[in-house]
Each structure stands twice: as structure tokens, then as C-alpha cells.
Amino acid sequence: MAAVVTGKGFIETAKLLTGVGSPVAFSYLALGTGSQTEDTTVTALATEITEASGLSRVSAATVTTASSATAGDTAKFSHTWTSTKGSTVSVKECGVFNSSTSGVCLAYATFATAIPMESADTLSVTWSVQCKAG
Amino acid sequence: MSGAVNQEGQFARMDFSQKRNGKIITEGFQDIIGDIIYVYQVNYLTKEVSNYHIDNRTGTMSEVKTSKNWFKFTWAKLKIKAYKLMQEVN
Numbered sequence: 001m002a003a004v005v006t007g008k009g010f011i012e013t014a015k016l017l018t019g020v021g022s023p024v025a026f027s028y029l030a031l032g033t034g035s036q037t038e039d040t041t042v043t044a045l046a047t048e049i050t051e052a053s054g055l056s057r058v059s060a061a062t063v064t065t066a067s068s069a070t071a072g073d074t075a076k077f078s079h080t081w082t083s084t085k086g087s088t089v090s091v092k093e094c095g096v097f098n099s100s101t102s103g104v105c106l107a108y109a110t111f112a113t114a115i116p117m118e119s120a121d122t123l124s125v126t127w128s129v130q131c132k133a134g
Numbered sequence: 135m136s137g138a139v140n141q142e143g144q145f146a147r148m149d150f151s152q153k154r155n156g157k158i159i160t161e162g163f164q165d166i167i168g169d170i171i172y173v174y175q176v177n178y179l180t181k182e183v184s185n186y187h188i189d190n191r192t193g194t195m196s197e198v199k200t201s202k203n204w205f206k207f208t209w210a211k212l213k214i215k216a217y218k219l220m221q222e223v224n
Contacts (some may be wrong), residue, residue: 002173002186002188003148003164003165003166003171004145004146010216024207094148107148109148111150111162112174113182115150115152115160117152120152120154120155121149121152121159123149123152123153124150125150126147126148126150127146127147128145128147129146129147130145130146
């Protein structure tokens with residue numbers, strides 16, 4: 001019920017700042033039907049949707065920077081999924097990753113209530129992660 | 135939920151909307167303003183609204199409301215509308 005940046009996400013970000021350890025930039029978004037406590041220890045979705053349903057992990061349609069406190073200080077990831085599943089899928093969680101499978105989870109959130117995706121429903125999600133002073 | 139989201143200096147926001155036959159049926163956002171996390175989610179079909187405020191320093195959820203209360207539903211709709219307008223301005 002709250003978007004959180006993970007500890008592993010911060011570590012990968014530090015690698016990206018330095019180039020140390022073969023870091024990989026974040027550009028994938030994933031949905032899931034499970035849920036877990038949103039805290040810094042999250043490394044994956046509780047139950048990621050992997051079946052062919054139009055709701056599985058994707059390379060985000062839009063990956064860009066935006067301005068929050070300072071020009072260009074915010075990473076934005078956006079995508080719209082269209083369900084192709086014949087039955088209702090209850091989407092409960094979403095995360096930002098740096099790989100098409102597995103990978104590092106930068107940010108994670110569960111929806112306050114499950115989103116019931118019926119066939120042909122669309123779900124648009126935009127993540128904003130700002131680099132800011134603590 | 136206590137302690138769940140305590141992460142000094144973090145800033146992540148998620149905006150979302152679900153459409154059916156071209157019409158928005160669910161929308162909401164999760165944002166941090168100061169030390170407080172704001173969670174709003176509205177389902178226009180069921181008129182169910184979720185409205186949470188969480189203290190990011192302690193992880194304490196200060197208010198938990200998921201209901202079909204008309205006033206809270208209307209308030210959440212206005213909040214989301216205002217939030218969208220604010221984003222467009224920015």
C-alpha cells in the first residue's frame with residue numbers, strides 16, 4: 001500500500017553511478033497476483049504473472065526522465081497492459097526491474113485493493129523514482 | 135504494517151488506472167509528501183475507496199479506510215483529480 005524503493009535497488013543504483021560490478025539499468029515492469037509487506041528487503045514480486053495473459057513482465061513502453069525538485073532528477077517508467085486472459089485476474093502488486101526475468105527489483109508496491117482485470121481491460125502504470133537528498 | 139515502509143530518503147511514486155471499454159473504472163496513486171505516504175485508490179464500479187496515510191519515519195499507518203462511504207468516495211475522487219491537475223501543471 002505504499003511504493004517503496006528496495007535495498008537491492010539502491011545497491012544497483014550505486015553500481016550504475018560507478019559502473020562497478022556490471023550494473024544493468026532498470027526498464028522492465030512486472031505485475032503480480034500476490035502480496036507481501038512493502039519494505040526494503042523485497043527482491044521480487046510475491047506471485048509474478050508469467051503466463052501468457054497480456055499481463056506478464058514487459059520492457060516498459062516509456063522509460064524517461066522527468067523533473068521533480070530539479071530538472072531531470074526523476075526516472076519514469078510507464079506501460080499499459082491489455083489483458084488477454086479469458087477469466088478475471090486479480091492484480092495486486094507491481095515492481096520495477098532491470099531484466100526480462102528475475103533481475104533486481106528497484107521499487108515495489110501493492111495496490112490498496114486488488115484490481116480485477118477482465119479480458120480486454122487495460123491497466124496503465126507509471127512509476128516515478130526521484131534521486132533526491134535524504 | 136508497522137516499520138514496513140521506513141526508508142530514509144526514498145522517493146517512489148506509482149500512478150495507475152484501469153480501463154474497461156475505454157472508461158476508467160479504477161484509478162489511484164501512491165505518493166510521498168514530506169514524511170507522509172498518501173495512498174488513494176477508487177473503484178468507480180463498486181464505489182469502493184481506499185485512503186491510507188502512512189508515517190514514513192515510523193512505518194505507522196495513521197488511518198486505514200477501505201469502504202464504500204459516499205463522502206470518502208467523493209473526497210478521494212476529488213483528491214485524485216486535483217493530483218492529476220497538479221501533475222499536468224508540473
